[in-house]
Amino acid sequence: MSDSHANQRKAGRAAPAPGARRITRARPLGDLIGASLDKACRRRGFATSDLVADWPEIVGARYAGRVQPLRLDWPRVKGGEDAEPKPATLVVQTDGATALMLTHDMPQVIERINGFFGWAAIGRIRILQGPVSPPRRNRPPKLRELTSEEEAELKRTIAGVEGDKLQAALEKLGRAVLAKTR
Numbered sequence: 001m002s003d004s005h006a007n008q009r010k011a012g013r014a015a016p017a018p019g020a021r022r023i024t025r026a027r028p029l030g031d032l033i034g035a036s037l038d039k040a041c042r043r044r045g046f047a048t049s050d051l052v053a054d055w056p057e058i059v060g061a062r063y064a065g066r067v068q069p070l071r072l073d074w075p076r077v078k079g080g081e082d083a084e085p086k087p088a089t090l091v092v093q094t095d096g097a098t099a100l101m102l103t104h105d106m107p108q109v110i111e112r113i114n115g116f117f118g119w120a121a122i123g124r125i126r127i128l129q130g131p132v133s134p135p136r137r138n139r140p141p142k143l144r145e146l147t148s149e150e151e152a153e154l155k156r157t158i159a160g161v162e163g164d165k166l167q168a169a170l171e172k173l174g175r176a177v178l179a180k181t182r
Contacts, residue, residue: 051116058116059109066098068132072122087123099127143179150178 051072056064073089090113094102102109106125113122146154154174161167 051113054116058112060112063094063098063102063105063109066132067092067094067102070128073126087120089124089126090122091126091128093128093130093132095132096129099129102127143176146175146178154178 051058052069055069059067070091070093073091075086075088077085092102102125110122110125114120154171158167158170158174161170
C-alpha cells in the first residue's frame with residue numbers, strides 16, 4: 001500500500017479505486033477561461049486581461065461602451081532587463097465624435113488607467129477611428145405568470161394606495177417580486 005493511500009485511510013476517507021474518476025468541486029467560469037483569455041490578451045500586448053475586463057470601471061460610463069482598447073504597444077528597451085520600463089502606448093478604437101471628446105479628456109483617462117495599474121504604464125493613447133461593437137446586454141429572464149391567488153393578494157395589497165401612477169408602479173414591482181420568490 002502506498003503512503004498516500006495509508007494517509008487517506010488514517011484521515012477516515014476511503015482511497016479511490018484505481019482508474020476511478022475523481023469528483024472535483026465546481027469552479028467559477030472566470031477561473032476556467034482566465035488562462036486562455038490571458039493568452040489572447042498577451043498577443044495584443046496586455047500582460048493580463050485585467051485592463052480589458054475592467055475597462056468600463058476604469059474609464060467610466062462616458063467611454064465604457066464607446067471606446068474599445070485594442071492593444072498596448074511597448075517601446076523597445078535598450079540596456080537589458082535592469083533598465084527602467086518606458087510607458088506604453090494604448091491603442092483604442094472609437095467613432096469620430098467620441099474621438100474628439102476622448103482627445104480632450106485624454107490626460108484624465110491616462111491618469112485613471114495608470115492609477116489602475118499603480119504605476120505610469122501608459123504614456124499616451126493612440127486613437128483609431130472605426131465602429132465599436134456595443135457591449136452585449138443580458139436580458140432579464142422572463143418572469144412566470146402569477147396564479148389567481150397571487151393576483152388577488154397583490155390587488156388587495158395595493159388597493160389602498162392613492163394615485164394611479166404609484167399604484168401601477170407598485171403592481172409592477174409586486175408582480176416581479178412574487179414571480180421570483182414563489
